[in-house]
Amino acid sequence: MAVFDQGYRVYRGALTPAAGRFLILARYALRVAVKSRRTLVFLVLSGMVPLIAAIIIYLHHNAEAIAILRIPIAEILPIDGKFFLWLLRGQGIAAFMVFLSAGSTLISADLRDNALPLYLSRPISRGEYVLGKLVVLLILGSAVTWVPLLLLFSLQTSLQGFSWAFDHLRWGVGLFVGSWVLMILLGLVGLAISAALRAKAAAEAVFAGFFLLTPLLGKVIDETLRTDWGVLLNFVAVLDSIWLGLFGLKASSDVSAMTAWCVVIAFGLMAAWVLHRRIRAYEVVG
Amino acid sequence: MQVETEGEGEANRPVQAASSDAAPLIETEGLGVRFGKTWALQDVSVKLQGKAVGLLGPNGAGKTTLVHTLLGFHRPDRGSAKVLGYDIVRQGHDLKARVGYMPERDSFVSEMTAVHFVRLMGELSGLPPRVALERAHEALFFVGLGESRYRKVGTYSLGMKQMAKLAQALVHGPRLIFLDEPTNGLDPRGRQRMLDLITSIRDRGEARIVISSHLLRDVESVCDEVLVLKEGRVVSCRNLEEERRSNRSFLEIEVRDGEGSFAEAVAALGCEVAVQGRRRLKVVLPADVTVGDLYAVAHERRTQIRRLIFKRDSLEDIFLRAMEVDHGGL
Numbered sequence: 001m002a003v004f005d006q007g008y009r010v011y012r013g014a015l016t017p018a019a020g021r022f023l024i025l026a027r028y029a030l031r032v033a034v035k036s037r038r039t040l041v042f043l044v045l046s047g048m049v050p051l052i053a054a055i056i057i058y059l060h061h062n063a064e065a066i067a068i069l070r071i072p073i074a075e076i077l078p079i080d081g082k083f084f085l086w087l088l089r090g091q092g093i094a095a096f097m098v099f100l101s102a103g104s105t106l107i108s109a110d111l112r113d114n115a116l117p118l119y120l121s122r123p124i125s126r127g128e129y130v131l132g133k134l135v136v137l138l139i140l141g142s143a144v145t146w147v148p149l150l151l152l153f154s155l156q157t158s159l160q161g162f163s164w165a166f167d168h169l170r171w172g173v174g175l176f177v178g179s180w181v182l183m184i185l186l187g188l189v190g191l192a193i194s195a196a197l198r199a200k201a202a203a204e205a206v207f208a209g210f211f212l213l214t215p216l217l218g219k220v221i222d223e224t225l226r227t228d229w230g231v232l233l234n235f236v237a238v239l240d241s242i243w244l245g246l247f248g249l250k251a252s253s254d255v256s257a258m259t260a261w262c263v264v265i266a267f268g269l270m271a272a273w274v275l276h277r278r279i280r281a282y283e284v285v286g
Numbered sequence: 287m288q289v290e291t292e293g294e295g296e297a298n299r300p301v302q303a304a305s306s307d308a309a310p311l312i313e314t315e316g317l318g319v320r321f322g323k324t325w326a327l328q329d330v331s332v333k334l335q336g337k338a339v340g341l342l343g344p345n346g347a348g349k350t351t352l353v354h355t356l357l358g359f360h361r362p363d364r365g366s367a368k369v370l371g372y373d374i375v376r377q378g379h380d381l382k383a384r385v386g387y388m389p390e391r392d393s394f395v396s397e398m399t400a401v402h403f404v405r406l407m408g409e410l411s412g413l414p415p416r417v418a419l420e421r422a423h424e425a426l427f428f429v430g431l432g433e434s435r436y437r438k439v440g441t442y443s444l445g446m447k448q449m450a451k452l453a454q455a456l457v458h459g460p461r462l463i464f465l466d467e468p469t470n471g472l473d474p475r476g477r478q479r480m481l482d483l484i485t486s487i488r489d490r491g492e493a494r495i496v497i498s499s500h501l502l503r504d505v506e507s508v509c510d511e512v513l514v515l516k517e518g519r520v521v522s523c524r525n526l527e528e529e530r531r532s533n534r535s536f537l538e539i540e541v542r543d544g545e546g547s548f549a550e551a552v553a554a555l556g557c558e559v560a561v562q563g564r565r566r567l568k569v570v571l572p573a574d575v576t577v578g579d580l581y582a583v584a585h586e587r588r589t590q591i592r593r594l595i596f597k598r599d600s601l602e603d604i605f606l607r608a609m610e611v612d613h614g615g616l
Contacts, residue, residue: 008428010492011421011459015383015412024409032397113440114393118454121357121387121464122410123379281359 021124025132026139032109033102033136042101043143046094050148053087054155061159079156081247084171087149088243092182095144096211102140103190104203106133107279112198120281130191130275137187146179174246181242185235185264188271195278211235231255238263309371310335311462311494312356318364319355319518326351327518330365336511336525338488341498342605343515349498350390352515353464356496357387370462383412386455390466390498392447396440400426400450403439404457411458418457425453429483445476452483463487466498477504484508506601514608522608526601537569538562538597539580542590551583565592 033039059065059073066073077083110116119129153172157165165172190207197203215237218230231237231254238260244250245257255263310333317330327348341349354360356369358378367374372381395403401422408418408425426435429449434442439450448471455463468484469477485508488495499505505512506526514522541548542565549559549567558570569580577594584591 007490008456008487008493009459009490010461011413011417013414013417016409016414018379018412021410021412024406028398028402028406109397110395113396114389114391115395117359117387117389117391118393118407119410120359121382121385121389122407123382123412124410125379281357282354 018123022128022132023135025119025124025129026135029106029133029136030139033106033140036101039098039101039140042094042097043140046091046098046144047148049087049090049094050152053083053152057152057156057159079160081168081171081174081249084149084153084175085243085247085249087152088145088175088178089240091145091149091179092239095141095179095182096186098140098144099137099186099190100204100207103137103187104194104207105200106136107191107194108198108200108203111195111278116279117281126276126279130279133191134187137190138183141179141183141187145183146176149175149179170246170248174243174248178239178243178246181264182239185239185268188268188275192271192274192278195275228254232259232263235267309368311339312367312369312496314365314367316365317352317355317362317367319351319360320363325518326360327355330515330518330520332513332520332523334511334513334523336494336509336527337491338484338495338497338509338511340505340509340512340526341496341515342500342502342505342512342601342608344500344609346517347515348518349515350466351518353387353466353496353498357385357464358382383458384461386458386460386463386493388451388455388463388465388468390470392444392451394439394442394447394450394454396438398439399437400431400435400439400442400453403450404453407454408457411460413458421457421459422453425457426450428456429453430479444471445473448472448476448480452480456487460493462494462496464496464498467500468497469499469501469504481507502601502605512601512604514605516609522604524604529604536597537571537577537580538593538595539567539569539591540593541565541567541584542592544587544589548584548587548589551587552580555579555583 034043056073056077057079059069059071060079110119116129120126124132150172153165153175189210193207193210194203197206215234218233221230221233222228223230234255237255241255241257241260242264245260312332312334314330314332317327318325319327330348330352341352343349351360355362356367356374358374358381361375369381370384372378372384374381395406398406401419404422404425405415405418408421409415413421423432423435426432429452431446431449431453434446439447442450448468452465452468455465465484469480472480481504484495484497487493488508495508497505497509510527511525512522513520514524545561545565545567549561552567552569553559555575556572557575560568562568571577580594581591583589
């Protein structure tokens, strides 16, 4: 294409719709994210639990296989709310690993490269920038959580009959809503940490610590201050409480579903505040 | 860069608006921007019309803040501003589709190849994907990175990164391009190449350029209008083209004595005369008056001309005078 000898000309064609332009960011960021071998390994590994669960569901409905294996699978692993809750918990851990790998560099790389002035000098707002990055995590998270989980729910429905799905619709809704609560919380916190810390290793360490070490911190607070509020820093317990509520199961932790929702919303807002402070085209020094 | 035909891809609205065609390049009215208690820009009221406008001023004068404000990065605390006829606050989204920006600091996406990087920027500005890819190739060829366009931007040298920044600012064919210190860190050859590119864009007449720089020679060689800032205020706003034209017959004359009567006689010839000090005059000759006429007047008045030189105000003179001016005065 011999274009080097031609002069500059203004673009006079038409523009794409402004509304979905954040998806361009998502498309490019997703391409970078899935280039990471580690992220790909986590994505592949995250398919193991649903695969095993699919086999279990299949075995439940295959008398010949049960007879050959001689395992009372219906007694050991009944297909009930707890079964799907455990699946959600398992996929939640898988989603955490994927977010840890893919989320920590989504914004920090742009901050390191000082790319924000380039993005924000274009017709794209700060909110759209964050949304574009969040969509990447939501796509990856969906591939790990509600998509395979609802496929399992559909498999059970197809083998058991539609009446089963109607009777246990709450579990299906629980899988969907519970996955989205997890993805949005992990996504916002992950992006906020990525925006606050430029170094990839530091962002990953803080993200891991945020979910793994805060339960310990909560215990320390409970022990030293003799309170019960430390459990609110235990995100596993907080999310579990929400999920139990969605599945209509009895809470096993000290956190009520209402309190858990408040904690999740509070941390979501804090993450949004950090993003609001950090996602700027410029830095004001002094 | 190749011109793009109309109606490509998922077209929904034309890129040009009739209202912005006749509008001044930049028009501000009492513009003020504050960071905490410090005013970074104060009472900036200008109307710039040039093809290429230079923003000059010492470090901390407010050049970058002004560019950032016009790009919508800072919300004005006072006053208003329009760029290409678009209000920077109310029509910022529309404006940004028509503006290109090359920041001062290194800015890129290091993990992407230059083609992907420039294409991404084009798509974000509203180009359909296929057009963005085409124009990304063209822009990279235009800035001289055609052969390296499949290399990751992070592996580029400083000069190549500068050119990649220029390419991303041009890819969407904006009508106004903000260049913040475009020759920063370039070797003499790279600097000349950058200035040549800017000049070629200016001369093509399709896009207008705003250059923020502290290098007077760069601005002088490219710009036809300059805005000098000092401590966040406008201290001078000059049309360099007019200055060049009016200074063609500008003379500095030193006489032995009788400068008052000589000045009166010269003024009677139709010249603009200013007595600049004891025995020194500044004279601007109209087209029909020659230097010989001045000598004839001097002879009639028995005034001895000791020195007569043609002089032209350089940008450096304008800049240095502007820096000496107190706040608010011109």
